[in-house]
Amino acid sequence: MRREVPIVICFLAGLSFILEYFIPHQSVRPFFENFRQWAIIVMTFAYVLGISNIVRVNYHVIHRKGRDWFYKIILIVGLFFMIIMGVFFGGIGEGTVFFWMYNNAYSPLQSTMFALLAFFIASAAFRAFRVRTFQASLLAITALIVMLGRVPVGENVWKSFPDLVEWIMNVPQLAGKRAIMIGAALGAISTALKVLVGLERTYLGGE
Amino acid sequence: MVDSGQWTVIMKKILEKLENMDRRIIFIFIALSIAIPLLFPVNLNFSVTQPVQSFYDAIENLPPGSKVLVSCDYDPSSMPELYPMNIAVFYQLFKRGDKIITMQLWATGTLLVERAMNEVLKEFPDKKYGVDYVNLGFKEGREVVMVSMGTSIPRTFPTDYRGNKVETLPIMQGVNTFDDLTLLMNISGGLPGTKEWVLQVQSRFHVKLGSGCTAVSAPEFYPYIQSGQLVGLLGGMKGAAEYEKLLKRPGSAARGMDAQSVSHIVVFLFIFIGNVAFFALKKSKKRLKV
Amino acid sequence: MQYAPTVIGDNLMWDLIGIWFAALLTLCVFSFLYKDNPFYKFAEHLFVGISAGYGVTLEYYNVFLPNLWRPLTQQGKLILVVPFIFGILLFSRFFKNYSWFSRWSMALIIGIYAGITIVGYGSGDLILQINANLLPLWTGKWLESLNNIILTIGVITGLIYFFFSKEHKGAFGAGAKIGTWFLMISFGASFGYTVMSRMSLLIGRIYFLMAGWLGILH
Numbered sequence: 001m002r003r004e005v006p007i008v009i010c011f012l013a014g015l016s017f018i019l020e021y022f023i024p025h026q027s028v029r030p031f032f033e034n035f036r037q038w039a040i041i042v043m044t045f046a047y048v049l050g051i052s053n054i055v056r057v058n059y060h061v062i063h064r065k066g067r068d069w070f071y072k073i074i075l076i077v078g079l080f081f082m083i084i085m086g087v088f089f090g091g092i093g094e095g096t097v098f099f100w101m102y103n104n105a106y107s108p109l110q111s112t113m114f115a116l117l118a119f120f121i122a123s124a125a126f127r128a129f130r131v132r133t134f135q136a137s138l139l140a141i142t143a144l145i146v147m148l149g150r151v152p153v154g155e156n157v158w159k160s161f162p163d164l165v166e167w168i169m170n171v172p173q174l175a176g177k178r179a180i181m182i183g184a185a186l187g188a189i190s191t192a193l194k195v196l197v198g199l200e201r202t203y204l205g206g207e
Numbered sequence: 208m209v210d211s212g213q214w215t216v217i218m219k220k221i222l223e224k225l226e227n228m229d230r231r232i233i234f235i236f237i238a239l240s241i242a243i244p245l246l247f248p249v250n251l252n253f254s255v256t257q258p259v260q261s262f263y264d265a266i267e268n269l270p271p272g273s274k275v276l277v278s279c280d281y282d283p284s285s286m287p288e289l290y291p292m293n294i295a296v297f298y299q300l301f302k303r304g305d306k307i308i309t310m311q312l313w314a315t316g317t318l319l320v321e322r323a324m325n326e327v328l329k330e331f332p333d334k335k336y337g338v339d340y341v342n343l344g345f346k347e348g349r350e351v352v353m354v355s356m357g358t359s360i361p362r363t364f365p366t367d368y369r370g371n372k373v374e375t376l377p378i379m380q381g382v383n384t385f386d387d388l389t390l391l392m393n394i395s396g397g398l399p400g401t402k403e404w405v406l407q408v409q410s411r412f413h414v415k416l417g418s419g420c421t422a423v424s425a426p427e428f429y430p431y432i433q434s435g436q437l438v439g440l441l442g443g444m445k446g447a448a449e450y451e452k453l454l455k456r457p458g459s460a461a462r463g464m465d466a467q468s469v470s471h472i473v474v475f476l477f478i479f480i481g482n483v484a485f486f487a488l489k490k491s492k493k494r495l496k497v
Numbered sequence: 498m499q500y501a502p503t504v505i506g507d508n509l510m511w512d513l514i515g516i517w518f519a520a521l522l523t524l525c526v527f528s529f530l531y532k533d534n535p536f537y538k539f540a541e542h543l544f545v546g547i548s549a550g551y552g553v554t555l556e557y558y559n560v561f562l563p564n565l566w567r568p569l570t571q572q573g574k575l576i577l578v579v580p581f582i583f584g585i586l587l588f589s590r591f592f593k594n595y596s597w598f599s600r601w602s603m604a605l606i607i608g609i610y611a612g613i614t615i616v617g618y619g620s621g622d623l624i625l626q627i628n629a630n631l632l633p634l635w636t637g638k639w640l641e642s643l644n645n646i647i648l649t650i651g652v653i654t655g656l657i658y659f660f661f662s663k664e665h666k667g668a669f670g671a672g673a674k675i676g677t678w679f680l681m682i683s684f685g686a687s688f689g690y691t692v693m694s695r696m697s698l699l700i701g702r703i704y705f706l707m708a709g710w711l712g713i714l715h
Contacts, residue, residue, distance in 0.1 A: 009604040075542040122233050167644075178626055184618075192610075366562075
């Protein structure tokens with residue numbers, strides 16, 4: 001029950017998606033369609049499970065007055081505030097508190113978190129981008145051509161700069177990416193097959 | 208007077224200082240490289256690249272009144288790159304009189320798409336919800352949702368973002384699967400996004416698919432253009448700016464191009480200085496040893 | 498109600514408060530550039546909390562109600578009890594003695610993804626990408642032919658590099674080495690584009706601070 005049932009469920013679930021591709025007949029479609037609807041629902045519960053875990057972990061820290069416990073209160077308050085506002089006070093449409101919080105708190109916070117990366121990529125480029133070998137020079141030269149040729153200043157310095165960049169992107173760059181894609185596809189397919197037939201069982205928690 | 212030995216020592220000290228420069232100095236330069244061009248724009252001219260032209264043409268060549276699915280799979284983390292694209296796609300479709308069916312696979316992007324739609328609607332006040340456009344909203348399930356739409360869109364999205372029954376909306380009459388849509392445009396911030404649409408929908412249901420994506424993922428999608436799996440590609444803020452230029456409607460992407468140029472030059476200079484300092488220091492250390 | 502009611506509406510004062518609130522949160526996050534500090538920690542935790550609450554609310558309105566609850570309770574689609582139970586079983590992880598039940602639900606999700614991966618990568622990436630690379634090496638046009646030759650050599654040598662079952666020596670090793678050149682060009686292009694992407698994100702935020710908040714740009 002603890003090992004065999006999940007392996008069987010996993011196999012059947014995966015098989016149904018593979019079979020559907022090869023048997024796209026109207027008569028079997030509703031069966032597969034039901035299965036997909038189930039998947040959408042279970043994945044929603046998985047999302048809520050993740051959130052429940054956040055609440056649980058942070059509640060324990062607050063309860064024990066662990067490190068940064070005060071900030072954890074802010075986290076929990078923010079979480080429940082959004083749920084309460086969205087579900088009980090006006091919904092999620094424009095003009096609601098929920099929408100306002102999204103526009104003026106969530107959106108700037110997330111945008112700025114990611115904007116920080118601009119500073120760190122510049123700093124990392126200064127410290128770590130060293131042209132020591134032929135391969136590293138290829139990487140650096142391509143990066144610099146793309147960086148300058150993709151922005152208007154490059155084009156204003158040399159008219160054919162964008163054409164050179166397009167050629168790099170469409171020929172040597174594309175060849176490298178395609179090799180990676182084909183290799184990754186083979187890897188992903190073999191791993192998925194191992195999961196389906198029960199050779200890869202790490203999702204069972206080590207048993 | 209300083210002799211050559213002393214010069215070497217002085218140079219070494221300067222190079223060491225340069226190499227160990229406080230990263231906050233770099234941060235200041237980066238911030239200024241963006242703020243100054245925004246304050247004093249010179250509006251450098253730029254041309255339109257082929258993938259962007261193809262993206263534009265793919266919409267422009269549609270029969271008038273086509274029903275186009277725009278899946279907006281992004282969130283505020285990539286807003287400066289993708290929000291202008293989102294607005295521009297809505298604008299081009301509305302301007303041509305096409306019908307927009309939009310949806311999201313990222314929960315965190317749903318309200319952003321509502322915002323984009325409201326912004327474009329200011330220019331098209333006569334467009335009616337449920338008739339000319341609909342927001343199907345967010346659906347959990349990533350690739351499962353994509354494949355499921357291939358069998359039944361109304362079953363996958365029983366209600367729209369506003370809670371209306373999808374089957375009752377005029378725009379959704381006759382829309383059951385991808386076969387009933389003329390084109391699929393994806394605004395992609397990562398995963399799930401263009402890659403998944405290509406793998407699960409384009410290759411399986413043979414839908415015409417265009418992509419507007421972040422610059423980070425754009426190189427990954429070039430093979431899909433060459434293989435014909437994508438009809439066009441907008442890569443990052445520059446792609447959005449080129450698209451805005453084609454639409455003759457400059458927006459926030461075009462406005463950011465000067466800052467983009469200057470910040471790239473600054474990063475280029477930092478890489479150059481970093482390498483010069485590194486190799487010169489290596490050389491001077493060797494010389495001092497000798 | 499999900500959409501209709503308006504609580505704040507088009508209130509200019511709320512708009513103004515919103516801009517100031519957004520600007521202060523932006524500055525709180527940027528303060529991390531100097532060093533880690535309480536303002537950043539506040540913003541970071543607020544972000545995680547709001548993000549989680551937002552996600553749950555969207556899942557409730559967009560999936561739970563239309564795809565499960567309403568069809569189950571209003572349309573009598575009792576078959577949906579099955580995924581409902583699978584969903585509930587996930588929460589058995591919180592109870593030590595029954596946590597193994599959650600593996601059933603996990604197995605369902607993982608199995609579905611494994612199936613999707615095989616079909617998607619097989620048809621979309623593997624077959625179509627190989628097919629797209631079967632190009633004529635002489636087309637009658639010099640530049641086009643040269644590009645096709647470079648593409649073919651690049652993909653084959655790139656794949657040789659990823660073939661680890663044979664030692665990279667001799668002609669095979671030379672092929673692998675040429676493969677790395679193409680991969681390096683590919684990584685270089687990706688780096689260039691990544692810089693572009695990151696700078697765009699910063700442009701967005703600085704523009705907001707200068708135009709939306711301070712009003713010094715038009």
